[in-house]
Amino acid sequence: MKKIIVPVDFSEHSNYALEAASILAKKYNAEILALHMLEISETILTKGETALQDETVFFIKLAEKKFNEFLEQDFLEGINVTPIVKHFKVFSEVNDVAKEQNADMIVMGSHGSSGLKEIFVGSNTEKVVRHADIPVLVIKNKPTTLSFDNVVFASDFTEKSVTPYLNATKLFKTLGSKLHLLYVNTPGDNFNSSQEIEQTVADFLTKADGDLSQLDNVKYVADYTVEKGVLNFANVSGADAIAIATHGRTGFTHFLSGSISEDIANHSSLPVITFKIK
Template sequence: MKKILVPTDFSAEAQHAFDIATQLAHLSGAELKLLNVIEMNGTPNFAATGDYMGSGGVEQLYMVKLLESTRDQMRRMMNSNQFSDVRILDEVDVDDIFHNIRKKITQESIDLVVMGTKGADGLNEMLIGSNTEKVVRQAHCPVLTVKANSGPFDVRTIVFPSNFREDSPYPVDVLKYFQKLFNAHVHLVYINTPTTFGTSRESKARMEDFVRRYNLENYTLNIHNDSVEEDGILSFADEVNADLIIMATHGRTGFSHLLSGSIAEDMVNHAQRPILTCHMK
């Protein structure tokens, strides 16, 4: 892992994400990019430098003051870094938040995004969603989402839910990397629901084959019964007091996403524990 991106809006959730990202950068030797994006709806005439490509006036003064305040907040956040060996770059941009994050991931070859989230529920979740949700869905690098109340990031126990049918090594590579980084124990878990029912014998055999295929170590095999997969993951994570949940997502968009939904996005919205999502590749 060489580059970590931390988008921030200076909220408590974003500060917690920054603290965790600096810890990960310290452990891995990665460089950290702290990014704030100012959205100016209907006002495309400002540059992130504070320059105004229009006629000036009140809007220009407002933007200059906003950028000054934003840079002050960025400096305070950077100064809160507890690790002297972590190299931190910062950037303030004026753009659409989601598209800017996606652009940075591609152009700067980001290896990990760490984002704070408040979660969502009800109509807000169905109709609006969040920038975090969009990044989880479409980012082609792992995305670690944390809430402000998720506590210290001391990863000793990782939960990895899967159907263990997918032949995609990338999520497993991510799992093994984080397991090694923290010397953590992994609970592999298959959530047995009425719609995905399998016998314990079949499920265990599939999981054992998965372990052999990817040469996993320091793990336990678990089958957990529940009515809904998301509830089962959350319930099992509570049982083992997991410090981190790592899961794969197909990253569906458009009509396909509306029809199938995304367990990973639901988990990001509803789980209080840190969630690390990564796309099938």
């Protein structure tokens, strides 16, 4: 891991993301690219060329000043931090910066859920996740520590999850993580017998890895919903993070049914890492 992008809007949660990135940067000697999206309003865009240039320069200079203040934090000491200001209007373009910079990961802060209101879905974080080709680490709390010793990768073990699985395996091998593969069996139309599940997983691993060497790392749990199964397993297994697959066209993939991945990302107190289905 050499480069980590942190989209910054100078909020408390982007500060959490920056601190999380600093922990990773120190551990893996990586560079942090602090990215501020200068969202220019339609009012400014409709002005004359000279006025547009003058006002754009003003806002860029203001953002650069905020960067200097925002990046004066003790946890960034000794880390190579590069501030980047882009006058983009949409967060999907974070992926363009990731490609330009050959970044390895995006770290973003998110409010998650508050009571019955789901804030994560439809937020800027979700927009970045939807378009990002590289893994996105979602942080919702101040990271006192950040470890990836034990990571739960939840999957339905269908063909579309092969690429996210391979990308997750590659990343977590680099991070020295123990990857726990998880299948959650639920009642109703999605219920499968033990034999059916074992065959599905065996076919998946054969296609993805070419062998069944990871079969012993697959855990099977039964619960009322996939979300509950994943969160409960992560809790009892002492997981440090949860990994899930996402679909670029529709945001989080519904890897069995319903808004499963959105629910996990919203309600998990653990960091969530997303991998895009391609």
